[in-house]
Amino acid sequence: MENHTEWNDLVGRMVQVQKNGHTIRTGQVEAVTVTADALWIRAVGAEPRALYEKAEGHKVLPISA
Numbered sequence: 495m496e497n498h499t500e501w502n503d504l505v506g507r508m509v510q511v512q513k514n515g516h517t518i519r520t521g522q523v524e525a526v527t528v529t530a531d532a533l534w535i536r537a538v539g540a541e542p543r544a545l546y547e548k549a550e551g552h553k554v555l556p557i558s559a
Contacts, residue, residue: 501554502530508557511535511546519544520557 504523511519521535524543533554537543546552 500530501526501533501548504533504554504556509535510555510557512553512555513551519546523554 501523505526506523508520508522510517511521519535519541521538521541521544524534524536526533531549532545532547535544535546546554
């Protein structure tokens, strides 16, 4: 898997969110900001909906289905 720099085309896809080379969350992208510099991962079970931003060093890796 390779870092996906264009977040605007990830809505609905399963991804891994990484920071500092470590996976910190896996989930489905629910929404992406208009500027595509932040995205929301959908809540599932005990995992709440969460916002991740490029400016904070997050990288996103799409998971192949």
